[in-house]
Amino acid sequence: MSSLLHNVNQRTQLAGENRLELLLFRLQNGQLYGINVFKVKRIIPCPPMTQLPYHHPNVVGVANTAEGPLPILDLLSAIQSGRVSNPSKQSVIVCEYNRRQQGFLVDKIESIVNMQWSDILLPPKGIGHSHYLTAITRIDNQLVEIIDVEKVIAEVTPTSETMSSELTDGFAELSQSTTPRTVLVVDDSVVARNQIKRCLAEVQLESVLLKDGKQALEHLQELVKDGKKLNEEYLMVISDIEMPEMDGYTFTRKVKEDPSLKDIYILLHTSLSGVFNKSMVTRVGADNFIAKFDADDLAQAVLDHFRKRSLPTPQ
Structure with missing residues (x-):
């Protein structure tokens, strides 16, 4: 994992000609998912967590880190695909979204791939409006789902849309x-x-x-x-x-x-x-x-x- 962490830290400066790098990972459902490396701060083993009263059901707990409290979310549960059976054995992808850091439990880190944005496609029509996909792609004949993380986070911690x-x-x-x-x-x-x-x-x-x-x-x-x-x-x-x-x-x-x-x-x-x-x-x-x-x-x-x-x- 340390080598992959090094790659993530090095590659967050990527800003090419319609290119991106995806960090590929799997959840306990076995499906392959991807997240833009730009958003990844670090990858860590699941740390000790504190359970907060009245927390959202998709939030596993809050970890104390050097950068402050880190809410850790069960991504499997958030996309309505089950629940993580043993969070302590999971890895955590720490990302920054909308000015806040958020941890996501994942079962297995796979690799980083460099791709053209033109190879990242919108989800197929006809799958309804309740899905959590923002895009899909294929790598080595495997379907990679790119989750609409903004939708996931908005359901846990809605953002105020009221202006002054x-x-x-x-x-x-x-x-x-x-x-x-x-x-x-x-x-x-x-x-x-x-x-x-x-x-x-x-x-x-x-x-x-x-x-x-x-x-x-x-x-x-x-x-x-x-x-x-x-x-x-x-x-x-x-x-x-x-x-x-x-x-x-x-x-x-x-x-x-x-x-x-x-x-x-x-x-x-x-x-x-x-x-x-x-x-x-x-x-x-x-x-x-x-x-x-x-x-x-x-x-x-x-x-x-x-x-x-x-x-x-x-x-």
């Missing part, structure tokens, strides 16, 4: 602005898309929701092909970074390199908060970046751009 009155008042002051009030939201997680949609709706902004960068790029290209001006259609684009088929880095770069698309404002909004390579944001030409999910931070970023676009054009 100062921000809602700020949007109210712009009620007469002729600036478009529609935002293009690009995210593969249904939880994240709906969080952003509800946040924007609270300040009377509309959303168009797409699932990945490829869909978003084709959508923008189609609008231009139809003779429409993007800045008359949208206030801005809010895009995740981790997405199947085309990630947010590649989407942003392709938009900014296209003279007919480059003027659209792109805010990258991602749960890759702890290991995020900010130099990559500048390199691909994104206009702004914030970490998920804080309603006030998101609203402030949108409000700042809304105000800027609503200013009279200098003569």
